[in-house]
Amino acid sequence: MFDRRQSLLILIAALSLGAVGVALVSQYVFDMPPCAWCVLQRMIYLTIAVVSIVGALAPRAASAVAAGLATLLALSGIAAAWYQHTVASQMLSCDQTFADRFVSGTGLDAAVPALFGIFATCMDAMVQVLGLEYAVWSLILFAVLTVLGVAALRAKPAGLSAEEARKRASLRARR
Numbered sequence: 001m002f003d004r005r006q007s008l009l010i011l012i013a014a015l016s017l018g019a020v021g022v023a024l025v026s027q028y029v030f031d032m033p034p035c036a037w038c039v040l041q042r043m044i045y046l047t048i049a050v051v052s053i054v055g056a057l058a059p060r061a062a063s064a065v066a067a068g069l070a071t072l073l074a075l076s077g078i079a080a081a082w083y084q085h086t087v088a089s090q091m092l093s094c095d096q097t098f099a100d101r102f103v104s105g106t107g108l109d110a111a112v113p114a115l116f117g118i119f120a121t122c123m124d125a126m127v128q129v130l131g132l133e134y135a136v137w138s139l140i141l142f143a144v145l146t147v148l149g150v151a152a153l154r155a156k157p158a159g160l161s162a163e164e165a166r167k168r169a170s171l172r173a174r175r
Contacts, residue, residue, distance in 0.1 A: 005063050006056045008152035012070055012145055013052035016045040019141055024115070026134075032127055033119035036099035037084035039109065041138050042116065043102075044077040048145060055152075064153060071149030077142035085135040088122035097122075 002010065020042050026032040034042070048070050055066020080099070088097060100118065103109050108116040127134050 002056070003155065005060075005067060005152045005155035008148050008155060009052040009056040009063065009067060009070070012148050012152070013049040013056070015141065015145060015148075016049040016052065019045045019138070020049075020115075027119075032134075034117075035084075035088070035120045035122040036097060036103055036118045037080060037088045037122055037135070038120075039103050039116050039118050040099040041077055041080050041084070041142075043106075043108070044073055044080060044142075048073045048077070067149055067152035067155075071146055071153065074142045074145035074149055078139055078146065081135050081139035081142055084122060085133055085139065 023034065023038065023042055027034060051066050051073065052070050055063045055070065058066060084099075088099070103116060103118060106116075109118055
């Protein structure tokens with residue numbers, strides 16, 4: 001049985017993988033090619049998923065580290081989505097932006113182009129879905145992942161009452 005932190009980490013991983021799945025469906029079924037900032041966000045989602053899965057399977061202390069790292073990654077995703085929405089979507093080209101240099105620097109765009117290939121400019125990738133730009137949907141999901149990450153960090157150990165958890169926290173604070 002999973003405790004609350006493990007369950008939240010699994011939910012974070014599932015939402016992150018779902019986001020990449022939706023992006024791939026958009027790309028291959030609805031002909032919406034990704035820009036460099038889109039691909040960078042895919043990388044962030046996949047990293048969050050891997051960290052969260054490892055954290056869900058890890059011992060308690062390691063799962064707290066994973067929850068913290070997933071939260072920080074989600075915050076970086078918010079920054080990337082915000083930049084894409086406010087700056088990059090107004091640019092004629094994403095060439096030599098941080099996202100383009102980072103994605104190209106990893107070599108993943110050449111190694112796995114079906115997942116990490118950059119096939120559009122940021123301006124071309126500015127598409128609305130249900131009245132909001134794709135980047136805004138991504139920003140919203142990264143915000144949800146941040147909240148879930150914080151909740152995972154704050155989750156008390158399974159099997160402890162609130163009083164027992166407070167006593168443990170008090171003992172740790174004294175050390």
